[in-house]
Protein backbone atom coordinates (compact mmCIF):
# COMPACT_ATOMS: atom_id res chain seq x y z
CA UNK A 1 0.00 0.00 0.00
CA UNK A 2 1.33 3.39 -1.02
CA UNK A 3 0.62 5.50 2.09
CA UNK A 4 0.31 9.28 1.76
CA UNK A 5 0.26 11.15 5.09
CA UNK A 6 -2.69 13.56 5.31
CA UNK A 7 -1.69 15.77 8.23
CA UNK A 8 0.01 18.71 6.48
CA UNK A 9 -3.27 20.29 5.51
CA UNK A 10 -4.32 23.85 6.38
CA UNK A 11 -7.74 22.39 7.19
CA UNK A 12 -6.23 21.47 10.58
CA UNK A 13 -6.27 24.59 12.77
CA UNK A 14 -2.73 24.09 14.07
CA UNK A 15 -1.38 23.65 10.52
CA UNK A 16 -3.36 26.61 9.16
CA UNK A 17 -1.85 28.77 11.89
CA UNK A 18 1.67 27.42 11.27
CA UNK A 19 1.34 28.30 7.56
CA UNK A 20 0.08 31.83 8.33
CA UNK A 21 2.90 32.43 10.86
CA UNK A 22 5.58 30.53 8.88
CA UNK A 23 6.23 28.32 11.91
CA UNK A 24 8.56 25.68 10.46
CA UNK A 25 8.71 23.51 13.56
CA UNK A 26 5.05 22.44 13.47
CA UNK A 27 5.30 21.43 9.81
CA UNK A 28 8.67 19.69 10.09
CA UNK A 29 7.54 17.78 13.15
CA UNK A 30 4.47 16.48 11.30
CA UNK A 31 6.63 15.58 8.29
CA UNK A 32 9.12 13.57 10.33
CA UNK A 33 6.52 11.79 12.46
CA UNK A 34 4.43 10.75 9.45
CA UNK A 35 7.45 9.37 7.57
CA UNK A 36 8.65 7.49 10.67
CA UNK A 37 5.16 5.99 11.00
CA UNK A 38 5.31 4.58 7.45
CA UNK A 39 4.18 7.32 5.03
CA UNK A 40 5.93 7.00 1.66
CA UNK A 41 4.60 10.40 0.57
CA UNK A 42 3.12 13.47 2.23
CA UNK A 43 0.04 15.35 1.10
CA UNK A 44 0.64 19.12 1.09
CA UNK A 45 -2.43 21.35 1.16
CA UNK A 46 -2.37 25.06 2.10
CA UNK A 47 -5.99 24.90 3.25
CA UNK A 48 -9.00 27.07 2.48
CA UNK A 49 -7.79 30.12 4.44
CA UNK A 50 -4.44 30.64 2.69
CA UNK A 51 -4.21 34.17 1.31
CA UNK A 52 -1.17 33.40 -0.88
CA UNK A 53 -1.53 29.73 -1.83
CA UNK A 54 1.28 29.94 -4.42
CA UNK A 55 3.97 31.16 -2.02
CA UNK A 56 2.51 29.10 0.86
CA UNK A 57 2.83 25.94 -1.26
CA UNK A 58 6.44 26.81 -2.05
CA UNK A 59 7.22 27.52 1.61
CA UNK A 60 5.66 24.18 2.63
CA UNK A 61 7.62 22.20 0.01
CA UNK A 62 10.92 23.77 1.02
CA UNK A 63 10.20 23.45 4.74
CA UNK A 64 9.26 19.76 4.45
CA UNK A 65 12.22 18.90 2.23
CA UNK A 66 14.64 20.29 4.82
CA UNK A 67 13.80 17.32 7.07
CA UNK A 68 12.48 14.40 4.98
CA UNK A 69 13.22 12.96 1.55
CA UNK A 70 9.90 11.52 0.29
CA UNK A 71 7.44 12.22 -2.52
CA UNK A 72 5.11 15.16 -2.01
CA UNK A 73 1.46 15.09 -3.07
CA UNK A 74 0.69 18.65 -4.10
CA UNK A 75 -2.96 19.06 -3.16
CA UNK A 76 -4.76 22.02 -4.70
CA UNK A 77 -7.65 22.73 -7.04
CA UNK A 78 -5.49 25.42 -8.69
CA UNK A 79 -3.03 24.17 -11.36
CA UNK A 80 -0.70 27.16 -10.87
CA UNK A 81 -0.37 26.36 -7.14
CA UNK A 82 0.55 22.77 -8.01
CA UNK A 83 3.09 23.91 -10.60
CA UNK A 84 4.71 26.31 -8.10
CA UNK A 85 5.38 23.28 -5.88
CA UNK A 86 6.53 21.07 -8.77
CA UNK A 87 9.33 23.51 -9.55
CA UNK A 88 10.87 22.76 -6.14
CA UNK A 89 10.31 19.04 -5.48
CA UNK A 90 13.30 16.71 -5.22
CA UNK A 91 11.45 13.37 -5.48
CA UNK A 92 8.86 12.18 -7.99
CA UNK A 93 5.75 14.16 -7.00
CA UNK A 94 2.03 13.41 -7.00
CA UNK A 95 -0.30 15.91 -8.66
CA UNK A 96 -3.42 15.98 -6.45
CA UNK A 97 -5.49 16.30 -8.54
CA UNK A 98 -7.32 16.57 -11.85
CA UNK A 99 -11.06 16.11 -12.23
CA UNK A 100 -12.76 14.62 -15.31
CA UNK A 101 -13.36 18.13 -16.70
CA UNK A 102 -11.69 18.64 -20.08
CA UNK A 103 -10.05 21.96 -19.21
CA UNK A 104 -8.50 20.45 -16.07
CA UNK A 105 -7.23 17.43 -18.01
CA UNK A 106 -5.84 19.72 -20.73
CA UNK A 107 -3.75 21.56 -18.12
CA UNK A 108 -2.74 18.78 -15.73
CA UNK A 109 -1.90 15.90 -18.09
CA UNK A 110 0.77 17.95 -19.92
CA UNK A 111 2.04 19.15 -16.53
CA UNK A 112 2.26 15.55 -15.25
CA UNK A 113 4.14 14.53 -18.41
CA UNK A 114 6.49 17.51 -18.25
CA UNK A 115 7.47 17.02 -14.60
CA UNK A 116 7.17 13.17 -14.75
CA UNK A 117 4.81 12.92 -11.79
CA UNK A 118 2.08 10.60 -10.57
CA UNK A 119 -1.38 12.03 -11.28
CA UNK A 120 -4.51 11.58 -9.15
CA UNK A 121 -7.76 11.70 -11.14
CA UNK A 122 -10.90 12.40 -9.09
CA UNK A 123 -14.11 10.86 -10.42
CA UNK A 124 -15.98 14.12 -10.28
CA UNK A 125 -16.71 16.99 -12.64
CA UNK A 126 -18.32 20.43 -12.64
CA UNK A 127 -21.65 18.82 -11.83
CA UNK A 128 -20.15 17.56 -8.57
CA UNK A 129 -19.51 14.20 -6.92
CA UNK A 130 -21.44 11.28 -8.44
CA UNK A 131 -24.19 9.79 -6.32
CA UNK A 132 -23.85 6.29 -7.77
CA UNK A 133 -21.27 3.74 -8.83
CA UNK A 134 -21.83 3.91 -12.60
CA UNK A 135 -21.23 7.65 -12.83
CA UNK A 136 -17.99 7.22 -10.86
CA UNK A 137 -16.86 4.59 -13.37
CA UNK A 138 -17.87 6.77 -16.33
CA UNK A 139 -15.82 9.72 -15.04
CA UNK A 140 -12.83 7.52 -14.14
CA UNK A 141 -12.97 6.04 -17.66
CA UNK A 142 -12.95 9.58 -19.11
CA UNK A 143 -9.77 10.34 -17.15
CA UNK A 144 -8.11 7.02 -18.07
CA UNK A 145 -8.89 7.57 -21.77
CA UNK A 146 -7.54 11.14 -21.67
CA UNK A 147 -4.36 9.86 -20.01
CA UNK A 148 -3.91 7.26 -22.72
CA UNK A 149 -4.46 9.88 -25.45
CA UNK A 150 -1.80 12.07 -23.81
CA UNK A 151 0.62 9.09 -23.63
CA UNK A 152 0.70 9.45 -19.84
CA UNK A 153 1.92 6.15 -18.30
CA UNK A 154 -1.03 4.27 -16.78
CA UNK A 155 1.14 2.94 -13.94
CA UNK A 156 1.50 6.56 -12.74
CA UNK A 157 -2.26 7.20 -12.82
CA UNK A 158 -4.15 7.02 -9.50
CA UNK A 159 -7.93 7.02 -9.83
CA UNK A 160 -9.93 8.31 -6.86
CA UNK A 161 -13.64 7.38 -6.54
CA UNK A 162 -14.17 10.27 -4.04
CA UNK A 163 -15.14 9.15 -0.55
CA UNK A 164 -18.00 11.03 1.14
CA UNK A 165 -18.84 11.28 4.87
CA UNK A 166 -20.99 8.38 6.01
CA UNK A 167 -23.17 10.64 8.18
CA UNK A 168 -24.48 12.66 5.22
CA UNK A 169 -24.05 10.21 2.32
CA UNK A 170 -24.47 6.79 3.83
CA UNK A 171 -25.42 5.09 0.56
CA UNK A 172 -22.12 6.14 -1.06
CA UNK A 173 -19.86 3.87 1.01
CA UNK A 174 -20.80 0.71 -0.83
CA UNK A 175 -20.78 2.57 -4.18
CA UNK A 176 -17.17 3.58 -3.54
CA UNK A 177 -16.14 0.03 -2.57
CA UNK A 178 -17.72 -1.37 -5.74
CA UNK A 179 -16.23 1.42 -7.87
CA UNK A 180 -12.73 0.51 -6.60
CA UNK A 181 -13.21 -3.05 -7.87
CA UNK A 182 -14.37 -1.84 -11.28
CA UNK A 183 -11.73 0.91 -11.71
CA UNK A 184 -9.12 -1.85 -11.71
CA UNK A 185 -10.71 -3.26 -14.90
CA UNK A 186 -10.63 0.02 -16.87
CA UNK A 187 -7.19 -0.33 -18.47
CA UNK A 188 -4.49 -2.89 -19.06
CA UNK A 189 -2.23 -2.78 -17.13
CA UNK A 190 -4.73 -1.83 -14.40
CA UNK A 191 -4.74 1.72 -13.07
CA UNK A 192 -3.93 2.31 -9.40
CA UNK A 193 -6.80 3.26 -7.10
CA UNK A 194 -6.52 5.74 -4.23
CA UNK A 195 -8.89 7.23 -1.65
CA UNK A 196 -8.81 10.13 0.79
CA UNK A 197 -9.76 7.94 3.75
CA UNK A 198 -10.67 10.41 6.51
CA UNK A 199 -13.42 11.96 4.39
CA UNK A 200 -15.57 8.93 5.34
CA UNK A 201 -15.72 9.87 9.01
CA UNK A 202 -15.86 13.68 8.89
CA UNK A 203 -18.44 14.96 11.35
CA UNK A 204 -19.01 11.56 12.96
CA UNK A 205 -18.21 10.08 16.36
CA UNK A 206 -15.94 7.03 16.47
CA UNK A 207 -13.88 8.45 13.62
CA UNK A 208 -10.98 6.03 14.04
CA UNK A 209 -13.24 2.98 14.03
CA UNK A 210 -15.05 4.10 10.87
CA UNK A 211 -11.76 4.93 9.10
CA UNK A 212 -10.28 1.57 10.04
CA UNK A 213 -13.19 -0.57 8.88
CA UNK A 214 -13.63 1.37 5.64
CA UNK A 215 -9.92 1.06 4.86
CA UNK A 216 -9.93 -2.71 5.34
CA UNK A 217 -12.99 -3.07 3.09
CA UNK A 218 -11.38 -0.87 0.43
CA UNK A 219 -8.15 -2.88 0.59
CA UNK A 220 -10.24 -6.01 0.09
CA UNK A 221 -11.71 -4.42 -3.05
CA UNK A 222 -8.25 -3.73 -4.50
CA UNK A 223 -7.17 -0.34 -3.12
CA UNK A 224 -3.52 0.49 -3.92
CA UNK A 225 -2.98 3.76 -2.07
CA UNK A 226 -4.59 5.98 0.57
CA UNK A 227 -4.25 9.47 1.95
CA UNK A 228 -4.60 8.80 5.68
CA UNK A 229 -3.32 9.53 9.18
CA UNK A 230 -0.27 7.27 9.62
CA UNK A 231 -0.02 8.31 13.29
CA UNK A 232 -3.20 6.29 13.96
CA UNK A 233 -1.44 3.11 15.07
CA UNK A 234 -4.50 0.88 15.11
CA UNK A 235 -5.31 2.02 11.58
CA UNK A 236 -1.80 1.13 10.43
CA UNK A 237 -1.93 -2.25 12.20
CA UNK A 238 -5.25 -3.01 10.48
CA UNK A 239 -3.75 -2.06 7.12
CA UNK A 240 -0.77 -4.34 7.65
CA UNK A 241 -2.97 -7.24 8.79
CA UNK A 242 -5.29 -6.78 5.78
CA UNK A 243 -2.31 -7.01 3.43
CA UNK A 244 -1.15 -10.09 5.29
CA UNK A 245 -4.50 -11.82 4.83
CA UNK A 246 -4.43 -10.91 1.12
CA UNK A 247 -0.96 -12.54 0.88
CA UNK A 248 0.70 -9.21 0.08
CA UNK A 249 3.02 -9.48 3.12
CA UNK A 250 4.92 -12.54 4.31
CA UNK A 251 3.69 -13.92 7.64
CA UNK A 252 5.97 -14.14 10.64
CA UNK A 253 5.02 -13.87 14.32
CA UNK A 254 6.39 -10.34 14.47
CA UNK A 255 4.76 -9.23 11.19
CA UNK A 256 3.79 -5.78 12.52
CA UNK A 257 7.38 -4.99 13.50
CA UNK A 258 8.72 -6.54 10.31
CA UNK A 259 6.49 -4.31 8.17
CA UNK A 260 7.58 -1.21 10.08
CA UNK A 261 11.27 -2.03 9.75
CA UNK A 262 11.26 -2.18 5.96
Ligand code: THG
Pocket residue numbers: 006007009011012013014043045075096097120122160162163195196197198199202203227
Ligand atom coordinates in the same frame (compact mmCIF):
# COMPACT_ATOMS: atom_id res chain seq x y z
N1 THG B 1 -8.90 12.67 -2.37
C1 THG B 1 -7.74 13.26 -2.73
N2 THG B 1 -7.14 14.21 -1.97
C2 THG B 1 -7.72 14.61 -0.83
C3 THG B 1 -8.92 14.03 -0.40
C4 THG B 1 -9.52 13.03 -1.21
N3 THG B 1 -7.11 15.57 -0.06
C5 THG B 1 -7.79 16.13 1.08
C6 THG B 1 -8.66 15.10 1.77
N4 THG B 1 -9.49 14.43 0.81
C7 THG B 1 -7.81 14.08 2.50
N5 THG B 1 -7.21 14.68 3.66
C8 THG B 1 -7.93 14.93 4.80
C9 THG B 1 -7.33 15.67 5.80
C10 THG B 1 -8.02 15.96 6.97
C11 THG B 1 -9.31 15.50 7.15
C12 THG B 1 -9.91 14.74 6.18
C13 THG B 1 -9.22 14.44 4.99
C14 THG B 1 -10.07 15.83 8.37
N6 THG B 1 -9.79 16.98 9.02
C15 THG B 1 -10.41 17.42 10.23
C16 THG B 1 -11.93 17.54 10.00
O1 THG B 1 -12.35 18.04 8.96
O2 THG B 1 -12.67 17.12 10.88
C17 THG B 1 -9.87 18.79 10.55
C18 THG B 1 -10.41 19.33 11.86
C19 THG B 1 -9.31 19.53 12.89
O3 THG B 1 -8.93 18.53 13.50
O4 THG B 1 -8.87 20.68 13.05
O5 THG B 1 -10.93 15.09 8.78
O6 THG B 1 -10.60 12.48 -0.91
N7 THG B 1 -7.17 12.85 -3.88
